[in-house]
Amino acid sequence: MGITTDNFFENIYKLIFTPKSFFNNENCCISVRLAVCIVIFVTVFTKTTSAVFSSSINSWFWFLFSIFVSVIAVLFVWFITALFFEYVAKIFDRNGSLNKLLFYSAYALIPYIFFAPLNLLKNIGVYGYILGSTMEFLLYLWIIFLFALALSAVYKITISRGFMLIFLPICALFFSVYWIICFFTKICYIFSI
Numbered sequence: 001m002g003i004t005t006d007n008f009f010e011n012i013y014k015l016i017f018t019p020k021s022f023f024n025n026e027n028c029c030i031s032v033r034l035a036v037c038i039v040i041f042v043t044v045f046t047k048t049t050s051a052v053f054s055s056s057i058n059s060w061f062w063f064l065f066s067i068f069v070s071v072i073a074v075l076f077v078w079f080i081t082a083l084f085f086e087y088v089a090k091i092f093d094r095n096g097s098l099n100k101l102l103f104y105s106a107y108a109l110i111p112y113i114f115f116a117p118l119n120l121l122k123n124i125g126v127y128g129y130i131l132g133s134t135m136e137f138l139l140y141l142w143i144i145f146l147f148a149l150a151l152s153a154v155y156k157i158t159i160s161r162g163f164m165l166i167f168l169p170i171c172a173l174f175f176s177v178y179w180i181i182c183f184f185t186k187i188c189y190i191f192s193i
Contacts, residue, residue: 008034015107019146023104023153032099035106036075042112043067043074049116078105085151085165094155104150111143 007029014022022028047070051063082101089096115136122132148162157165 011107012110015110015146019149022107023149028103030097030100030103032102035103038106039075039078039109040071042109043071045113046115050119078102078109081105084169088165088168089155094157096154096156101150101154104154105147108143108146108150111139111146114139 011022011028014025044067047067079102082098082105085101086096086098118132118135118139121135122129124132144163144166148159148166150162151157151165152159152162155162155165
């Protein structure tokens, strides 16, 4: 089951101006193929515009190869991230849909296309750099907010729990690195006696 272009542009409009109504729409037609196309488009668009604005295209072969590798890497990370959230939700007895999470998280990545003009703004001067960096920070916060909305809509949790779910992998990584360092420190201490 696909999605029409009218719904696609309507969904983007809702995502930008009324994101809660977009993510809480139960009548939305979920299409994983469209989600993959959105992720590919966002990746190619941001990679191409950053290369064009920075004039870093030396060889078309390497440029196209780097775009191909970027697309594969982003699709892999996007899918693994969705799988991680799906399994964490199952641990806490929350039923969701991997397809729905992939669909909503792809839409949550659409604001990445605004990084291209902000990178151009950062090249104007000191004030342009400050303004561009501030706007990039706000754009990151907006993307995190949209992803939290996506998680809350898919797993029927509050938005605050959606934010906690987003930062769970970072906390888990921090504690696992901390425990590994402590473990090897203790082992070294034992063998140094």
